[in-house]
Amino acid sequence: MVLAALTGVGFTYAYAEQPALVGIDLQLEEGRLHGVVGLNSSGKTTLCSLIRGVIPHFHHGDLTGEVVILGRPLLDWDPAELSRTIGCVFDNPFTQISGIRETVFEEIAIGLENLGVPRDEMIERVESVVEQLGIEAIVEKNPNELSGGQRQKVAFASIIAMDAPVVVIDEPTSQLDPEASEAVFEIIEGLKHRGKSIVLAEHKIDLLAQYADTITVMNEGTVVMHGPTRDVVGSDEFGAYGVVPPEVTELGRRLAAAGKPLDRLPIKRAEAFDEISVRIGRSTHAH
Amino acid sequence: MTNNAVAAVADRYRQPMTLGNAVLDIHPIAMVAGITALIVVGLASAGWIVPLAVSALFVGIAYLAGRGPSYLVTILKLWIAVGLILFALRALLVKGETVLVPLGPIAITREGIENGLRFTTAVMVICGGVTLFFAIVSMRRLMLALERIGVSPRVSYVILASFQAITDLGATARVVLDAQKARGIETEGNVFVRARAFFPVLAPVFLTAMTATEERAIALDARAFNNPGRHTSLLNLKPLTAVDTVLVVLSLVVAAAAVTGGILGWF
Numbered sequence: 001m002v003l004a005a006l007t008g009v010g011f012t013y014a015y016a017e018q019p020a021l022v023g024i025d026l027q028l029e030e031g032r033l034h035g036v037v038g039l040n041s042s043g044k045t046t047l048c049s050l051i052r053g054v055i056p057h058f059h060h061g062d063l064t065g066e067v068v069i070l071g072r073p074l075l076d077w078d079p080a081e082l083s084r085t086i087g088c089v090f091d092n093p094f095t096q097i098s099g100i101r102e103t104v105f106e107e108i109a110i111g112l113e114n115l116g117v118p119r120d121e122m123i124e125r126v127e128s129v130v131e132q133l134g135i136e137a138i139v140e141k142n143p144n145e146l147s148g149g150q151r152q153k154v155a156f157a158s159i160i161a162m163d164a165p166v167v168v169i170d171e172p173t174s175q176l177d178p179e180a181s182e183a184v185f186e187i188i189e190g191l192k193h194r195g196k197s198i199v200l201a202e203h204k205i206d207l208l209a210q211y212a213d214t215i216t217v218m219n220e221g222t223v224v225m226h227g228p229t230r231d232v233v234g235s236d237e238f239g240a241y242g243v244v245p246p247e248v249t250e251l252g253r254r255l256a257a258a259g260k261p262l263d264r265l266p267i268k269r270a271e272a273f274d275e276i277s278v279r280i281g282r283s284t285h286a287h
Numbered sequence: 288m289t290n291n292a293v294a295a296v297a298d299r300y301r302q303p304m305t306l307g308n309a310v311l312d313i314h315p316i317a318m319v320a321g322i323t324a325l326i327v328v329g330l331a332s333a334g335w336i337v338p339l340a341v342s343a344l345f346v347g348i349a350y351l352a353g354r355g356p357s358y359l360v361t362i363l364k365l366w367i368a369v370g371l372i373l374f375a376l377r378a379l380l381v382k383g384e385t386v387l388v389p390l391g392p393i394a395i396t397r398e399g400i401e402n403g404l405r406f407t408t409a410v411m412v413i414c415g416g417v418t419l420f421f422a423i424v425s426m427r428r429l430m431l432a433l434e435r436i437g438v439s440p441r442v443s444y445v446i447l448a449s450f451q452a453i454t455d456l457g458a459t460a461r462v463v464l465d466a467q468k469a470r471g472i473e474t475e476g477n478v479f480v481r482a483r484a485f486f487p488v489l490a491p492v493f494l495t496a497m498t499a500t501e502e503r504a505i506a507l508d509a510r511a512f513n514n515p516g517r518h519t520s521l522l523n524l525k526p527l528t529a530v531d532t533v534l535v536v537l538s539l540v541v542a543a544a545a546v547t548g549g550i551l552g553w554f
Binding site: 094100115139140159 | 294440444452504509519520523
């Protein structure tokens with residue numbers, strides 16, 4: 001089944017002079033991890049909001065074209081049903097906290113309370129996501145007193161605990177250190193293996209190249225590239241929209257430019273490691 | 288914190304909530320009923336001894352709840368800042384026949400002092416009751432109790448979020464003032480300097496709060512806040528016990544008797 005099908009979609013926020021999205025044609029399959037990249041103000045957040053239904057149910061404006069989510073036109077979805085079906089983590093961690101719970105444990109449980117999950121199951125699910133995200137040390141802290149990175153993890157945990165079949169995530173690692181970012185991506189990959197569909201807007205292209213099945217590149221409100229991660233990230237066109245390719249891809253290109261190309265252009269660290277190991281092996285044998 | 292420690296925290300949520308104090312653990316609805324009844328008793332009395340006694344009783348309750356010192360400090364500040372001024376104004380301005388201290392065009396009279404004592408103790412019994420309410424009643428527990436008797440989760444959210452908003456506005460104002468300070472704007476000094484620095488930050492503080500409110504509403508929607516089905520609760524609030532029920536009924540009876548007594552001039 002198709003997760004999201006957008007045909008000729010444009011959107012202009014109310015009172016905005018310029019459209020945020022222009023002529024978007026995009027099809028995202030279910031059960032995959034879809035990465036969305038682009039410079040700031042390229043339309044990533046608006047695209048996420050559209051797929052989640054925040055547009056047009058909360059953010060009003062001029063929406064044109066056709067948006068179909070899980071086989072049903074977006075406008076036919078009830079907002080409450082959307083919130084049960086599509087989990088969403090937004091990019092600003094400071095407004096992700098409800099402000100009415102006294103501990104992180106209670107904060108993570110809010111979504112489950114609203115879904116009517118029985119208490120024992122709720123506690124088990126919260127315990128599980130606390131362990132997955134490694135936030136054991138803050139479970140008893142007041143959510144209003146957390147740092148940006150901690151809030152980001154708590155917001156992420158809250159949505160993961162709800163176990164929605166689709167998750168839209170907007171820059172979940174913007175305030176996290178490299179280790180925590182890697183951990184978040186591993187959890188996201190785990191979600192995919194459990195059959196979830198994920199749309200992930202992110203600047204950390206190295207991690208996206210490693211984990212995403214498809215990449216959508218946005219520029220000035222339009223989709224300029226879309227396809228399997230290797231095809232998009234490995235393309236010469238990829239860097240033309242201001243998005244910096246993964247370090248290992250850049251390394252491969254520079255080696256090629258120096259007349260020492262690798263057998264295959266790497267987009268993941270493991271691939272680069274393998275390619276360079278082969279090269280070193282050959283070099284050793286030659287001597 | 289180890290996984291065992293998290294399991295211990297989780298276990299706490301499986302048990303009925305306790306705050307580790309017999310007074311604090313009284314059902315919040317019974318607490319509200321009790322405090323309200325005591326305020327009514329204080330207001331119904333025609334004299335000043337009963338409201339003063341009720342005010343003293345509030346202090347005693349606060350000590351029993353383990354919140355005594357902080358409550359006492361707050362209430363003493365209120366007595367000094369509000370009570371003394373009210374008393375002085377009444378004592379000086381209410382006219383009477385028994386002049387105790389003539390002060391030029393005005394005079395302190397016995398009637399003025401009695402009126403001042405009556406008015407001040409009545410106001411202070413309200414202040415004391417409200418302060419005690421915030422000192423010993425957990426808003427989260429109270430809202431949960433109200434949700435149990437049919438109050439919409441939306442209403443309880445608005446109430447809880449409003450209290451949190453006061454804290455948030457203060458925090459945002461401090462951030463903006465610090466930013467101003469970092470840019471070399473004087474934010475410390477006498478009242479006028481502080482006022483000159485503070486008033487200009489009100490607009491950005493409130494605008495930030497309004498933007499955050501919209502984003503927070505969307506974030507809450509993402510957590511199925513608008514789900515029309517039955518909501519459950521992580522917190523395990525004990526239902527009204529027999530003692531709580533007796534307290535509620537007793538509060539109603541006492542309040543009704545106090546009003547009746549006040550009208551009939553019993554005390």
